Amino acid sequence: MSKAAIIGGGVIGGGWAARFLLNGWDVAVFDPDPQAERKIGEVLANARRALPALYDRALPPEGRLTFHADMAEAVAGAAWIQESVPEVLALKHRILPAIAAAAWPDAVIGSSTSGFKPSELNAAGTNAVVAHPFNPVYLLPLVELVGDGATCARAADILRGIGMFPLIVRKEIDAHIADRLLEAVWREALWLVKDGIATTEEIDESIRMGFGIRWAQMGLFETYRIAGGEAGMKHFMAQFGPALSWPWTKLMDVPEFNDELVDLIASQSDAQSGHRSIRELERLRDDNVVGMIRALRRSGSGAGGVLRAHEAHLPDPGERDGLPITVTRQVPVTWTDYNGHMNETHYLEAASLATDRFMEMIGADADYVASGQSYFTVENHIRYLDEIHAGDRLVVTTQVLDGQGKRLHLFHRLWRGEVLAATVETLLLHTDLGTRRTSAPAPAVAATLADWAGSHADMPAEGAGRFVGQPRS
Ligand SMILES: NC(=O)C1=CN([C@@H]2O[C@H](COP(=O)(O)OP(=O)(O)OC[C@H]3O[C@@H](n4cnc5c(N)ncnc54)[C@H](O)[C@@H]3O)[C@@H](O)[C@H]2O)C=CC1
Numbered sequence: 001m002s003k004a005a006i007i008g009g010g011v012i013g014g015g016w017a018a019r020f021l022l023n024g025w026d027v028a029v030f031d032p033d034p035q036a037e038r039k040i041g042e043v044l045a046n047a048r049r050a051l052p053a054l055y056d057r058a059l060p061p062e063g064r065l066t067f068h069a070d071m072a073e074a075v076a077g078a079a080w081i082q083e084s085v086p087e088v089l090a091l092k093h094r095i096l097p098a099i100a101a102a103a104w105p106d107a108v109i110g111s112s113t114s115g116f117k118p119s120e121l122n123a124a125g126t127n128a129v130v131a132h133p134f135n136p137v138y139l140l141p142l143v144e145l146v147g148d149g150a151t152c153a154r155a156a157d158i159l160r161g162i163g164m165f166p167l168i169v170r171k172e173i174d175a176h177i178a179d180r181l182l183e184a185v186w187r188e189a190l191w192l193v194k195d196g197i198a199t200t201e202e203i204d205e206s207i208r209m210g211f212g213i214r215w216a217q218m219g220l221f222e223t224y225r226i227a228g229g230e231a232g233m234k235h236f237m238a239q240f241g242p243a244l245s246w247p248w249t250k251l252m253d254v255p256e257f258n259d260e261l262v263d264l265i266a267s268q269s270d271a272q273s274g275h276r277s278i279r280e281l282e283r284l285r286d287d288n289v290v291g292m293i294r295a296l297r298r299s300g301s302g303a304g305g306v307l308r309a310h311e312a313h314l315p316d317p318g319e320r321d322g323l324p325i326t327v328t329r330q331v332p333v334t335w336t337d338y339n340g341h342m343n344e345t346h347y348l349e350a351a352s353l354a355t356d357r358f359m360e361m362i363g364a365d366a367d368y369v370a371s372g373q374s375y376f377t378v379e380n381h382i383r384y385l386d387e388i389h390a391g392d393r394l395v396v397t398t399q400v401l402d403g404q405g406k407r408l409h410l411f412h413r414l415w416r417g418e419v420l421a422a423t424v425e426t427l428l429l430h431t432d433l434g435t436r437r438t439s440a441p442a443p444a445v446a447a448t449l450a451d452w453a454g455s456h457a458d459m460p461a462e463g464a465g466r467f468v469g470q471p472r473s
């Protein structure tokens with residue numbers, strides 16, 4: 001079991017703690033704030049609700065969370081130490097040497113700093129790298145890595161292992177890459193409010209109703225390339241290049257950051273969102289982010305591609321009762337309905353995922369489908385035997401009832417712990433995707449399927465073959 005130490009467990013440290021824990025790492029926290037344990041507990045509760053909902057497979061069992069009054073104790077034996085104390089250089093200069101003194105020689109020491117360069121952070125001779133994440137750290141994959149090349153390469157491997165996207169910044173610069181972009185938008189927005197052009201709410205609408213949606217899937221340059229029409233980027237630049245010297249931005253001018261501006265922004269923000277607690281807003285944000293990243297996984301765009309790559313490396317779930325486990329996943333809140341349990345459609349969704357996995361196991365995988373052959377489902381029979389709730393760890397096993405010729409007859413059992421919560425009996429027929437007619441499977445697929453069918457032949461399948469309305473014995 002790997003161990004991470006989190007030094008400073010506020011908004012960002014709490015998010016890091018959740019990211020590591022939910023990916024199976026033990027996490028030790030040092031934070032002098034007496035409220036730290038409660039605050040991290042609340043962040044963790046939101047993360048437990050959100051992160052597993054991203055995946056179609058279960059994450060590893062959660063690691064162990066401990067709190068320590070002594071920083072050296074928290075750091076001892078950790079492979080990753082993440083400094084997330086407030087953005088005050090003098091404080092980071094005090095903390096980083098103390099971390100280095102207690103750390104394993106091979107440990108990665110990352111700093112969450114939003115803006116300090118490694119040369120500034122390490123002025124006292126430490127060897128931390130910038131590992132700048134984005135809030136919520138447990139959901140957003142980006143981490144900007146800046147600093148020593150070899151350490152950044154090791155750090156990148158670890159970050160990929162916990163489902164993140166390391167972006168190595170070639171050359172250190174204040175505020176790295178993304179915060180420079182965010183700062184530009186933030187400055188412009190402050191001017192617009194201060195000058196009475198727009199309220200905080202109107203600015204948020206201008207982002208979320210338009211370019212905010214675009215940016216999650218293509219970023220700035222690819223989006224503008226398309227905006228150039230068939231002539232692409234050159235045409236876009238020719239058309240909008242002159243605007244760069246028009247008064248379209250006030251970027252280098254900073255509005256005076258006085259009490260009047262702070263009160264103006266804060267009161268508008270209260271009017272806009274003050275009726276909801278921060279934790280409530282976090283949950284709303286998390287549900288939306290999960291939905292958006294899941295939407296991106298189909299094309300593999302942006303964060304959706306990171307999700308797919310991470311999921312492919314999650315440990316194989318093995319078997320149960322001599323049958324292969326074809327799905328393990330935690331039930332997301334979005335699968336539940338007004339009755340407070342998993343809605344009927346998702347029983348079929350789980351079985352459909354199990355069928356897809358079983359097809360891969362017999363060689364009817366993405367390449368096989370791309371070659372023009374597949375299986376089509378022609379019948380499903382679901383028996384709902386028990387309730388399943390949000391957060392339950394669902395395990396699906398798959399038994400082959402018949403695998404001869406064109407037929408693939410499967411019996412999926414949906415387990416909630418030791419309780420059999422449902423069975424889904426599925427009949428599929430092998431199909432030629434060119435003619436859209438049934439056809440014989442390729443010999444290799446037929447042979448693998450025959451092996452599975454043979455090994456399942458003598459196993460009981462209680463409930464298989466039932467029909468709607470049949471009296472229960
Ligand atoms: N809030 C944000 O949106 C982001 C912040 N960051 C960076 O993350 C770092 C932390 O920021 P936040 O989490 O927002 O701040 P925060 O104020 O929420 O949390 C800081 C935590 O550090 C603790 N702390 C203070 N002194 C300490 C010490 N001597 N030893 C251990 N813990 C100590 C505090 O008790 C607090 O819990 C900063 O460098 C910030 O620039 C990075 C990405 C986004």
Ligand SMILES: C[N+](C)(C)CC(=O)CC(=O)[O-]
Nearest residue numbers: 113114133134135179182
């Ligand atoms: C405002 N901020 C500079 C602290 C923002 C970040 O560092 C990243 C983020 O999550 O927006």
